[in-house]
Amino acid sequence: GAGVSQSPSNKVTEKGKDVELRCDPISGHTALYWYRQRLGQGLEFLIYFQGNSAPDKSGLPSDRFSAERTGESVSTLTIQRTQQEDSAVYLCASSLFGSNEQFFGPGTRLTVL
Amino acid sequence: AQSVTQPDIHITVSEGASLELRCNYSYGATPYLFWYVQSPGQGLQLLLKYFSGDTLVQGIKGFEAEFKRSQSSFNLRKPSVHWSDAAEYFCAVLAGYSTLTFGKGTMLLVSP
Secondary structure (H helix, E strand, C coil): CCCCEEECCEEEECCCCCEEEEEECCCCCCEEEEEEECCCCCEEEEEEEECCCCCECCCCCCCCEEEEECCCCCEEEEECCCCHHHCEEEEEEEECCCCCCCEECCCEEEEEC | CCEEECCCCEEEEECCCCEEECCEEECCCCCCEEEEEECCCCCEEEEEEECCCCCEEECHHHCEEEEEHHHCEEEEEECCCCHHHCEEEEEEEEECCCEEEECCCEEEEEEC
16 A cells, blocks of 8 residues: 655745645554654654644744644645754654554655755 | 664675664663664665564564663664665654654665
8 A cells, every 4th residue: 555655755945935745644544743854863753643632742843833634634744934944854654543653754855045 | 851872873884794783762661662764765664663572673674673671772783784775774762652752863884
């Protein structure tokens, strides 16, 4: 079956613009995660969705970052008024309810000029 | 708070030689530990995981890792490296109920 997909694969934007990144999880996976990977760094947790529960937003670095998820399907990560330090690869992962194994998408490389 | 340290940023190994990538973790409870591999332009692929039981775990692609509680370590090993193993490797610990805390990664270079 299809894995986790993300779009776009690359995004170049100007400082101050808003961007939306999309994640399609594996069908049937109730949990969805967003991570950020800056150059030379490990992955930083951003936000976690589990079913219809309130999301865990504890990793969002500022109020410019937000994410939504429609039911148990697509999620969108929005970054408003982008800054150069937002340049990174944004990775999405999904997992089955009760499973600790996360399946990752290929990521979206965001470059803020 | 939990943390993961991968002390080696880069490692170069000759093809056919053995490999050991180091990982140390800090976590108050019994850890759930993972190793992921990331090839250029790819997402992360799970190599292996440790939850409980046998401290030596086998993974895909001929990799294994050993959990040593006394050393707070979970080192990744492979007896004979192939050129296709060149990639970045991440160690991670499961924090709380679901989120992963990652190390900064070790880039493996394989020389002919």
